[in-house]
Amino acid sequence: MRKLKEGIIEKLILICGLASIFFVVLIFLFLLKEGLSVFKTVNPFNFLSGKNWYPISEPPQLGILPLILGSFLVTIGASIISIPIGVACAIYIAEIAPGNIKEVLKSGIELLAAIPSVVLGFIGMVTLVPWVKAVFHLPTGLTALSGAIMLAFMAMPTIVSIAEDALYSIPKSYKEGAFALGATHWQTIWRVMLPAASSGILAAIMLGIGRVIGETMAVMMITGNAAVIPHTILQPVRTLTATIAAEMGEAVVGSEHYFALFAIGIVLFIISFAINVGADLFLHRKKT
């Protein structure tokens, strides 16, 4: 009887485990099925390198280069801001902060992760956007920079908590060895701890970037959504995710526009898949 019960539970858990993979595969197949149809009318090269995104014109112009560049610009901007701050924060929490400050900081950062992105977007819209406009004397504050700053806040919790774990899991003997050789605390962190945790920190950065590139609501609210190839970070941009979110409502099911949005979904899926695999490779390198 007990064995039977154990067996049933094991099978149930197995089904749950398989289900999650099964759903990912189904989602990907559905994306492919819907998205690839667009290539009957546009060839993939023109789709990826076209400079005009006018999906509802006759005939539609479906070029997503401005959208890809928009996504990358916002992501790179957010990385430049969030990586140094995030890693420094992780070092402080893992190595320097005394017990109670450490607890406060850790829960504070977890709280940051709990803020819904639409709320961050809204706060950005009323505080950050006018500020960016005033500081840089721009015609509008709805720019890639505003998006990058806001997204940096969103990437930070991921980067800090995973990088902190990586630093924490370094064997104590490394640190003790460095101290025994007469290294100062900073020398130990910079020369010993950081290299030892580098693969974990890289994985943290990758996952943070993955979070940024998939973010939709906040960027849609504060980047201006102009489908133009950006020349500076102080220009409005339109990201891949915001395009899907903004246009899915109206796209007639089965139209080229609809298929094109799914094709954008495939592009996004491939980008974030590559980032996640990259992060995974770094994490595994650490274990061997």
Place this chain on the structure above:
Amino acid sequence: MFKKLIFSLGLVMFFGIAFAADKNSIQVKGSDTMVNLGQAWAEKYMEENPVDFIAVTGGGSGTGLSSLISASCDIAMSSRNIKDKEIALAKQKGINPNEIKVALDGLAVVVNPKNAVSKLTLDQLKGIFTGKIVNWKEVGGTDSKITILSREVNSGTHVYFKEHVLRRNDSNSKEEFAASSLMLSSSQAIADEVAGNSSAIGYYGMGYISPKQKAILVAKDDKSEYEAPTEANVLNGKYPISRPLFLYTNGEPQGLVKKFVDFTLSKQGQEIVSKTDFVALNK
């Protein structure tokens, strides 16, 4: 006992709904611009006639008209006239589209109150929104770059503005919004950005105008008078960026369809039109 009660209650409700759907329900479908209006009408109408059921859904004017042609809805809402192509298709299927004008909609072009420019012609608007005019000084303002604000492409207002102002109802025209225009997801977002940005220009339904924005006076060409987007000017046709809103039925409306159409044209129905920020027909 309790379960049985719930079951029989469910059964009664099921048949009740099925019965209602069978006898007293109509489908209204079409323009996203008009969805709120249609829903407001339906709610009020159903409040007064609880036995009838009216389902209102959006999808766009084209979607509504094609459902009418394929007989999958009873009334199509449309913010544009039916095309000849669609009439021909309808005739083929034995449907006879009947047009009923139910309301008017005026689109206001707005700028920040600090902006020196207060009137523009349709040609100047076209130049600004297609990106050919990039600086306010070209249209009599101060020397500053123009920030174009537009609705997203999923908006009927976007489509209407493009076809009516950028393309002048010329179906061969290839004019587009400038790629650098900011696409905002709601009329309110445009109102907020215009309120805080002295170089911005945007457009939306008249209902959103407030003292924080300045509505531009618009002229058809440089010989015509500049007119303000007011209800009176939309009604007498002087304001150039306004459009009628239609309901389309199959043939002369009958039965419940007629009752509902009559309701929309009644005094009460037209009050709802004004409340949802459209312009009521002068009755």
